Amino acid sequence: MTRACLPPLTAVSKPIFRAPLGACDSHAHVFGPFARHPLAADRSYTPAEFDGDAFIQHLDHLGLSRGVLVTGSASGTDNGSVIEALQRFPDRLRGVVVPSADGVTDAQLDAWHAAGVRGVRANLYRVDGQAVYRNGIGLEVLEALAPRLAARGWHAQIWIHAPDLLELTPRLRKLGVPLVVDHMGRMATSRGVNDAGFQQLCALLADGVAWTKISGADRNTGTGAPYSDVDPFAAAVLAANPGRVVWGSDWPHINYFEAHRVPDDGTLFNLLARWLPDEKSRQQVLVDNPAQLYGFQP
Numbered sequence: 001m002t003r004a005c006l007p008p009l010t011a012v013s014k015p016i017f018r019a020p021l022g023a024c025d026s027h028a029h030v031f032g033p034f035a036r037h038p039l040a041a042d043r044s045y046t047p048a049e050f051d052g053d054a055f056i057q058h059l060d061h062l063g064l065s066r067g068v069l070v071t072g073s074a075s076g077t078d079n080g081s082v083i084e085a086l087q088r089f090p091d092r093l094r095g096v097v098v099p100s101a102d103g104v105t106d107a108q109l110d111a112w113h114a115a116g117v118r119g120v121r122a123n124l125y126r127v128d129g130q131a132v133y134r135n136g137i138g139l140e141v142l143e144a145l146a147p148r149l150a151a152r153g154w155h156a157q158i159w160i161h162a163p164d165l166l167e168l169t170p171r172l173r174k175l176g177v178p179l180v181v182d183h184m185g186r187m188a189t190s191r192g193v194n195d196a197g198f199q200q201l202c203a204l205l206a207d208g209v210a211w212t213k214i215s216g217a218d219r220n221t222g223t224g225a226p227y228s229d230v231d232p233f234a235a236a237v238l239a240a241n242p243g244r245v246v247w248g249s250d251w252p253h254i255n256y257f258e259a260h261r262v263p264d265d266g267t268l269f270n271l272l273a274r275w276l277p278d279e280k281s282r283q284q285v286l287v288d289n290p291a292q293l294y295g296f297q298p
Helices: 052-062 080-088 106-115 139-151 162-173 196-206 228-240 265-270 279-294
Strands: 024-028 066-070 093-097 117-123 155-159 179-181 210-213
Touching: 024 052, 024 279, 052 066, 052 080, 052 265, 066 080, 066 279, 080 093, 080 106, 080 117, 093 106, 106 117, 117 139, 139 155, 139 162, 162 179, 162 196, 179 196, 196 210, 196 228
Parallel strands: 024 066, 066 093, 093 117, 117 155, 155 179, 179 210
Antiparallel strands: none
């Protein structure tokens, strides 16, 4: 049995600054409509329906032009919700999908590329050696796919706990495609920025091998909103290589079951007033970097 997730907040804080033209939310999910795109029978959580139109409303509220949709683990390898949204809003959206571990044809990869897909996501997230979420593909599948991803200019998005980078970095480097590490390595702030795994992430950024998303403050925090304990981690990855950082909201914030913990999208967006305090840095992280990574046209 899985638990039904709480929905995102409907009344959210207003942005305290205006996003630059072309700004992108580089990490979000859509689910359904379930009549066409049902959830996986075996899943770790049960979200409500949130389609591409709902995501566009989210973008418009924050004043954002573009977004990147990532197939969530509750969907298994059914990428239909993401593809349908991309096809409805081809100028505004790009996608990251989860292929079947049993293999995917070149024709399928090409069809996804035409729809706006620019990467695949692997679920390598473990805590104390135990998988946190069901579904997803592992590193072995990425290794088999890597030459075909490289041929299409795609990246590998890695859902991983930063401490595990210490062991896996040699294999990840050999993939020969850009790496995108979700949510700053899903670092609990209690571990501190000097954690060896987090420092490995910063080194990968500095080398230009990896990108990361200054997202997931609500999941990494130990103190809650306004997430000041996350500030040093965002500062560290930006100092390592500001040209390899994008931002994402993680809307619609799946896997929350306590109302007081559901984050406010406005509060998450307004963190950028602290993390990116000037127009130049906002232009780079919100516009230029995602345009390069996801292939948005000017």
